[in-house]
Amino acid sequence: MITRALALGLMIAGTAAAQNKNVVLFDTHGYIPFVAEVAANPVVRKFCWSPNGRYLAARREWTTFNPNTLKPLPVETTIYIYDAQTSRGWNGFQTRDEKITVMNFGWHSNEFAHALVTVGSDTDVPKNRLVVIDGARGTHRTLMETESNITVVRAPNSNGATAWLTDDHRAFVLLDGGTRGQFAMPDRERMWMLFYSADGKRIYLEGVKLDEAKSIDARHYMVDLSAATLTPAPCPEPKDGDLFFDLQDEEELHEREDLQLKLEIGTNVASLTEGATARKSSLWIMRDDGKSPVLLSADVEYASFAPTGTRLAYTSNNALWMVNLIRASAEQLELLIGSAEQTRALSNARQVGMAILMYAADEDDILPPPGPDLQQKLGPYLKTDDLLDGFVYTFGGGDIGKVANPSQTELGYISLGGGRRAVVYADGHASVVNK
Structure with missing residues (x-):
C-alpha cells in the first residue's frame, strides 16, 4: 500500500526518482529525502536535537533597526524551538541585553532544554546562569545563578541531568524541568565526574585534596540521582554502556547504524558571476558503505541526523533546514x-x-x-x-x-x-x- 506521504514523496522526487537519483537504495527498501523545510531563520549559529528526535533547538542571532532613527538595535539572541512533528516553532528564550551572552545550550530530556548564559556587569564579577527551557510550551525559567562555572551532563537514557558547580561545590539534580534535589559536594580542592552508570541512575565522582603533608588524598563518591544524595563509595570498573555526555561538547551525528545511513559533507566548486570560483561544502546522504549517494544541499555548514526516527537537519545560508526521510519497500x-x-x-x-x-x-x-x-x-x-x-x-x-x-x-x-x-x-x- 502506498501512503499519502509516499505519494507526495513521489511528486517531489519526480524525474529524479525515476532515474534513481533521489533514492538511497538497498536490496529490500530505500529512503526518499522529502523536500527540505525551513525550521528556523535568520542567522542560525548552531542547533541540536532532543533525545527523542522530535524537537530542534537552534541559537539565532540577528540585528534589526529602529524604524524611526534607522539605527541598529542590540543584537537579539534566541533559543528557538522547532517541533519537527507539527512543523511549528517558537522562542524558548530570547534577549536583547548586551550584557547577556549565550555560552551553550542543549537538551537534558525529551522536552526540556537548557541554556548556559553569562551575565556581564560593569562593577561586579560576571555571573553564570542556568536557564531551563520547556521545549513543548516555549517557556523558560532561571534555575540558578552563580559566579562559579557550571557544567551540565546528560544521563545515557536521557532521564535526568546534573548541573555541577565547580567552584563552590554545589550540585543540582535535574529531572525534566524540575529540580529533584540539591546537595553540597565534599570539601575537596578539585572534583570531577568519572562516568554515569549505563542505566543513568548513578554518577561516580572523584575528589582530590592535599593533606597537611601535601600528599594527595583522593576519594570516590557516588551520586544517587533518584534520591539526590551523595555518599562515599568505591568506584567500580566501568562497564559497557557506562559513560556520560557533556552537553557543552555535543558532536554532530553523521551515522545512523540502525538505518545503515550516513551523512558526508564534501567539497565542490561553484562558479561565481565574476568568473571566480568559491569552495562550498555539499551535503550527501548515502548508505553506510558509501553507495547510492543523494545530494541534499550544495552549501552546508553543519548537519546531523536526529537520534531517533528518520529525520536530519542542516544549516545552509544562515537558515536551519529539516528533512524527513520516507522509507519505502522495494x-x-x-x-x-x-x-x-x-x-x-x-x-x-x-x-x-x-x-x-x-x-x-x-x-x-x-x-x-x-x-x-x-x-x-x-x-x-x-x-x-x-x-x-x-x-x-x-x-x-x-x-x-x-x-x-x-x-x-x-x-x-x-x-x-x-x-x-x-x-x-x-x-x-x-x-x-x-x-
Whole structure:
C-alpha cells in the first residue's frame, strides 16, 4: 500500500526518482529525502536535537533597526524551538541585553532544554546562569545563578541531568524541568565526574585534596540521582554502556547504524558571476558503505541526523533546514519509480505534441513530415531539445484540417516498456496505451 506521504514523496522526487537519483537504495527498501523545510531563520549559529528526535533547538542571532532613527538595535539572541512533528516553532528564550551572552545550550530530556548564559556587569564579577527551557510550551525559567562555572551532563537514557558547580561545590539534580534535589559536594580542592552508570541512575565522582603533608588524598563518591544524595563509595570498573555526555561538547551525528545511513559533507566548486570560483561544502546522504549517494544541499555548514526516527537537519545560508526521510519497500519503490516515469513520459509527449501543432499553425496548418530534420523544425517550439529523446513520430505529415478525428489520430509516442506507450494525439492530449 502506498501512503499519502509516499505519494507526495513521489511528486517531489519526480524525474529524479525515476532515474534513481533521489533514492538511497538497498536490496529490500530505500529512503526518499522529502523536500527540505525551513525550521528556523535568520542567522542560525548552531542547533541540536532532543533525545527523542522530535524537537530542534537552534541559537539565532540577528540585528534589526529602529524604524524611526534607522539605527541598529542590540543584537537579539534566541533559543528557538522547532517541533519537527507539527512543523511549528517558537522562542524558548530570547534577549536583547548586551550584557547577556549565550555560552551553550542543549537538551537534558525529551522536552526540556537548557541554556548556559553569562551575565556581564560593569562593577561586579560576571555571573553564570542556568536557564531551563520547556521545549513543548516555549517557556523558560532561571534555575540558578552563580559566579562559579557550571557544567551540565546528560544521563545515557536521557532521564535526568546534573548541573555541577565547580567552584563552590554545589550540585543540582535535574529531572525534566524540575529540580529533584540539591546537595553540597565534599570539601575537596578539585572534583570531577568519572562516568554515569549505563542505566543513568548513578554518577561516580572523584575528589582530590592535599593533606597537611601535601600528599594527595583522593576519594570516590557516588551520586544517587533518584534520591539526590551523595555518599562515599568505591568506584567500580566501568562497564559497557557506562559513560556520560557533556552537553557543552555535543558532536554532530553523521551515522545512523540502525538505518545503515550516513551523512558526508564534501567539497565542490561553484562558479561565481565574476568568473571566480568559491569552495562550498555539499551535503550527501548515502548508505553506510558509501553507495547510492543523494545530494541534499550544495552549501552546508553543519548537519546531523536526529537520534531517533528518520529525520536530519542542516544549516545552509544562515537558515536551519529539516528533512524527513520516507522509507519505502522495494515493491513501493518500483511503483513509485514506474509512476514517475509515466508522469514524465506523458508530460514530454504532450509538450512535443503541442510543438508539432504550433509548427503547423505557422506553416498554413501543414504538419511536418517525418525525417531526420524533425528536431530542427520543432526546436524553436520546445523548451529543451531533450524533450524529443525517445519520442517516435508516427504521423505522415500533411494538412491538419483533413484529419477526420483528431482525438483518435496518433502523432507519436514515447515507449514505457512492457508494451505500454505514452501517446500524444492530434488534438494535443496524451494518454497511456497498451500495445
